[in-house]
Amino acid sequence: MEVIGLDIGFGYTKATNGQRFIVFKSVYGEASELQFREQLLSDPDEEEYLHLEIDDHNYFVGELAERQSVERYFTLDQSQFVAEFTKVLALTPLSQMVERQEPVKLVAGLPISHYRRHRSELINILKGQHPLVIINKNGEREDSVVRVSDVKVVPQPFGTVMNLMLSDLGEVRDRRFLGEKIGVIDVGFRTTDYTIADRTRYSERGSKTTDTGISRAYATIAAKLQESSGINVELYRLYNAVDRGSIKIHGKRYDLKLVKEHAFSQLASQIATDANRLWANDWDIDRVMITGGGGAVLAPFMSSHLKGEIMPVEPGTDTRLNNVRGYWKYGKRLWTRGATATQTE
Ligand SMILES: Nc1ncnc2c1ncn2[C@@H]1O[C@H](COP(=O)(O)OP(=O)(O)OP(=O)(O)O)[C@@H](O)[C@H]1O
Ligand SMILES: [Mg+2]
16 A cells, blocks of 8 residues: 655646655646657656556657647646646656556645535545556557556645645644644745645635646746747746746746746735735734745745744745645555554643
8 A cells, every 4th residue: 555645736736655656747748659768868857758548549748849839738727737737747746656557646736726626536636546558668569457446635735735744654743833834825826825734724715726826926926927028938838947037938038036026026915915804803824835846935024014923934945835735644644553652642
């Protein structure tokens, strides 16, 4: 039996079995017949080759789809995302991480405001036997079956809270958090989730989802770029360019620093204003944690607008992985903790 945390985000899909992490862009496309598979030069940063066949459809997934598929699928619509995307995006990392037929127990998340609406749909899609074919870099095919025996769905920012509170064994690791009231702001690609963990309890009043993910800022940047270059750059292709501060289109370099500063600070201020308003009655929050990949990018712009003490991000952590780490720890707690552990707590 293998416990896996799975965070299928609009931007990136993240999965872990506690030892290994698989992260790829939440994009897939029709697989094409690659005539020439040799690599030009070996590349140390090379991404994983994600290619599989499900229900007689042949898919390239993640960066491979971005580079090689003519038809690519990417969405920012929640209902479409659950119904059409989750199966491919979930089975891809599972097929890489789990031995054929080994039962998988899965913890996955949904945005707070879509939790009730999509929870059972998501469980139905993921649970059960999924026959598939894994195709490797050399074009060799391997039949496999992913067998998902249990699925637990939690509201997304819960992962970050669990990650703070639990150790890798699923035990409570830091008792300080048990007595504190912590606000969490999870800025993702499309959504921002706000939640409060009040002495380990979940506060409905302090929780909500808005569509102020980092893609809002990317959309502003893309619009400016279209004005100057005439090219409509897909939002999911912008991360590296924005991170670098410039992009090259048809050989010409466009500077993005100014528009980026502007778009990020505007979005950060809006998210902080939303949080201040949502938590107006919760002035007794001890600390606020900013998480999600967008959180890392926006945190420097947010602190001056946000009320309360902000927990610093530990240097070197990839904040995109906070939720999935917590899902996995929660899974360990649910499914593998022995009786002795319960007594010592
Ligand atoms: N190392 C990194 N690589 C790529 N993106 C990063 C990195 N660090 C931060 N980011 C930012 O994180 C964003 C994605 O964040 P995250 O993975 O938390 O979103 P998501 O969970 O896919 O989206 P949502 O929660 O809306 O479904 C990227 O768009 C980028 O702005
Ligand atoms: Mg997310």
